[in-house]
Amino acid sequence: MHDPPLDHPPYRATALRHPKEPLVYLPREVAESTGPQLGELRPGPLDHDLTRQHPGEPIGERITVSGRLLDVDGRPIRDSLVEIWQCNAAGRYRHRWDTWPAPLDPNFSGAGRCETDSDGRYGFVTIKPGPYPWGNHPNAWRPAHIHFSLLGRSFEQRLVTQMYFPGDPLFPYDPIFTSVRDERARERMISRFSIDSSQENWALAYEFDIVLGGRDGTPIEEAH
Amino acid sequence: MSRGPTPSQTVGPYFAIGLPWEEGPVAVPEGVRVEGHVLDGAGDPIPDALVEAWSHEPAAFARCPTDDDGRWFVAVPPVPFLSVHVFARGLLRHLTTRIYLKPAADDPVLASVPADRRATLLAERSDDGFRFDIRIQGPGETVFFDV
Numbered sequence: 229m230h231d232p233p234l235d236h237p238p239y240r241a242t243a244l245r246h247p248k249e250p251l252v253y254l255p256r257e258v259a260e261s262t263g264p265q266l267g268e269l270r271p272g273p274l275d276h277d278l279t280r281q282h283p284g285e286p287i288g289e290r291i292t293v294s295g296r297l298l299d300v301d302g303r304p305i306r307d308s309l310v311e312i313w314q315c316n317a318a319g320r321y322r323h324r325w326d327t328w329p330a331p332l333d334p335n336f337s338g339a340g341r342c343e344t345d346s347d348g349r350y351g352f353v354t355i356k357p358g359p360y361p362w363g364n365h366p367n368a369w370r371p372a373h374i375h376f377s378l379l380g381r382s383f384e385q386r387l388v389t390q391m392y393f394p395g396d397p398l399f400p401y402d403p404i405f406t407s408v409r410d411e412r413a414r415e416r417m418i419s420r421f422s423i424d425s426s427q428e429n430w431a432l433a434y435e436f437d438i439v440l441g442g443r444d445g446t447p448i449e450e451a452h
Numbered sequence: 453m454s455r456g457p458t459p460s461q462t463v464g465p466y467f468a469i470g471l472p473w474e475e476g477p478v479a480v481p482e483g484v485r486v487e488g489h490v491l492d493g494a495g496d497p498i499p500d501a502l503v504e505a506w507s508h509e510p511a512a513f514a515r516c517p518t519d520d521d522g523r524w525f526v527a528v529p530p531v532p533f534l535s536v537h538v539f540a541r542g543l544l545r546h547l548t549t550r551i552y553l554k555p556a557a558d559d560p561v562l563a564s565v566p567a568d569r570r571a572t573l574l575a576e577r578s579d580d581g582f583r584f585d586i587r588i589q590g591p592g593e594t595v596f597f598d599v
Binding site: 230231232233234236239241242243244245246247248249251252253254255269298300301302311312313315321322323325326337338339340375377383384386387388389390404405407408412413414416417438439440441442 | 455456457458459460461462463464465466467468469470471473492493494496498500504506508513535537539540541542543544545546547548560561564565566569588589590593594595596597598599
């Protein structure tokens with residue numbers, strides 16, 4: 229199982245927020261398939277660049293985050309919405325509930341959107357997010373991460389996840405990261421640093437391919 | 453080439469800086485209004501949940517974060533049922549359910565749900581539309597699907 233369990237005591241908020249009844253299997257024949265029309269959700273031309281949403285530039289390490297959105301057979305998922313949100317370089321979210329003593333950055337909102345191209349490719353320009361404390365247990369710190377939301381091709385492919393950065397020393401202490409028990413599945417949440425994609429005098433590059441499981445409504449011959 | 457899927461992770465408490473947009477709950481301005489709460493295992497409202505409702509014929513997509521009292525609403529086409537994803541802080545992967553507004557008598561999914569839990573999927577008529585509470589845990593727990 230690549231997904232984390234719903235009941236995961238080390239992450240305290242799961243206690244009252246997981247169903248106790250078993251999930252009911254939804255047979256494939258009745259599963260839905262159509263993806264949403266983007267319509268109003270269609271990103272504007274600058275929505276992918278989180279460093280250009282204010283008059284000044286945000287403080288922090290400028291990075292690019294790019295990759296491909298794929299299905300489990302390696303096929304690109306085209307024209308699909310990718311949404312991200314994150315804290316600033318100091319580890320603070322621009323949200324009224326985030327009040328820990330790290331500074332807000334007037335030039336950073338922390339949200340971006342883009343659409344995958346015909347090869348399933350997406351790309352963002354942003355600031356590397358910082359780690360932050362979250363009170364789940366004594367001295368609890370989240371490893372730096374960027375939240376990703378993917379609509380995919382169908383209702384069944386919907387995914388919300390978090391992208392991490394390679395070599396983060398906080399991984400073993402984070403019950404959200406370690407809720408994914410399979411080591412190889414965990415690795416798939418960690419971006420890859422790329423010197424080749426880094427741009428001289430501009431930005432370091434991280435690459436992150438996202439693979440959507442779930443059924444995409446495309447008829448597949450079942451092996452019986 | 454076959455690849456393993458990227459695992460799910462929680463939306464966390466701060467998704468409101470990125471996911472909601474003003475007209476998000478209103479897929480159809482003159483549509484049917486469906487509203488309710490998202491409640492936890494203690495019966496308390498969840499103020500950091502996100503509800504997404506999809507209809508397929510006609511295609512429509514609505515997205516609404518819960519407010520401080522755990523309330524959400526969507527305005528959608530008059531369909532027999534909505535396919536729904538629920539996200540929240542504390543949910544390591546989203547939950548999937550259906551909200552039945554006018555279920556067909558022979559609906560195969562409703563028929564596959566244990567009879568004593570079926571009612572948790574039926575929206576209640578209200579003055580201006582429908583009401584549907586999403587109970588994540590505890591008495592009257594909503595039926596969630598494995599898709």
